[in-house]
Amino acid sequence: xxxxxxxxxxxxxxxxxxxxxxxxxxxxxxxxxxxxxxxxxxxxxxxxxxxxxxxxxxxxxxxxxxxxxxxxxxxxxxxxxxxxxxxxxxxxxxxxxxxxxxxxxxxxxxx
Amino acid sequence: xxxxxxxxxxxxxxxxxxxxxxxxxxxxxxxxxxxxxxxxxxxxxxxxxxxxxxxxxxxxxxxxxxxxxxxxxxxxxxxxxxxxxxxxxxxxxxxxxxxxxxxxxxxxxx
Numbered sequence: 001x002x003x004x005x006x007x008x009x010x011x012x013x014x015x016x017x018x019x020x021x022x023x024x025x026x027x028x029x030x031x032x033x034x035x036x037x038x039x040x041x042x043x044x045x046x047x048x049x050x051x052x053x054x055x056x057x058x059x060x061x062x063x064x065x066x067x068x069x070x071x072x073x074x075x076x077x078x079x080x081x082x083x084x085x086x087x088x089x090x091x092x093x094x095x096x097x098x099x100x101x102x103x104x105x106x107x108x109x110x111x
Numbered sequence: 112x113x114x115x116x117x118x119x120x121x122x123x124x125x126x127x128x129x130x131x132x133x134x135x136x137x138x139x140x141x142x143x144x145x146x147x148x149x150x151x152x153x154x155x156x157x158x159x160x161x162x163x164x165x166x167x168x169x170x171x172x173x174x175x176x177x178x179x180x181x182x183x184x185x186x187x188x189x190x191x192x193x194x195x196x197x198x199x200x201x202x203x204x205x206x207x208x209x210x211x212x213x214x215x216x217x218x219x220x221x
């Protein structure tokens with residue numbers, strides 16, 4: 001039982017490049033989330049999904065896009081990378097209970 | 112704006128020196144208050160959920176309590192392995208996602 005799996009673990013992008021951060025869960029949870037974590041700033045919600053085919057913006061969605069075609073997968077797309085997107089990105093899921101479960105994170109540097 | 116505020120930002124304790132971390136929330140319609148532990152380079156790890164004022168939960172040296180405006184994470188006789196960042200979050204009845212505070216960085220020295 002892997003839980004929440006994020007790939008890659010580390011990535012360096014050049015300004016203007018694009019990439020997709022992958023998130024897969026095997027817990028059959030309906031809710032999935034993308035957060036970013038900057039030093040001293042806590043976790044900020046980027047996008048969330050309440051089920052396959054349904055997504056919505058969080059607190060800091062600019063520069064990102066998501067899709068949710070299956071229950072298991074919730075990829076986060078960066079189209080034109082900017083230095084302000086240098087951060088650690090966490091995917092999380094939540095099922096019938098209220099607590100959320102997190103992946104191990106993707107550390108992204110934009111240079 | 113509803114928000115979660117944690118204090119102190121950082122705390123240094125001697126091994127065995129008990130203390131408490133604070134989490135204040137201003138949201139009405141609280142569905143749950145959560146505590147997580149985060150080690151460097153790792154994702155947050157779930158510790159506790161509290162649902163109503165007066166509720167308490169314990170796990171080893173940690174005890175979480177909840178009032179109508181704040182939650183405390185009490186650490187009794189901490190050990191160096193308790194060193195981590197502790198995150199507090201709320202979930203509102205009207206919301207879908209957990210809303211996090213900035214965390215308290217705890218260092219326990221031998």
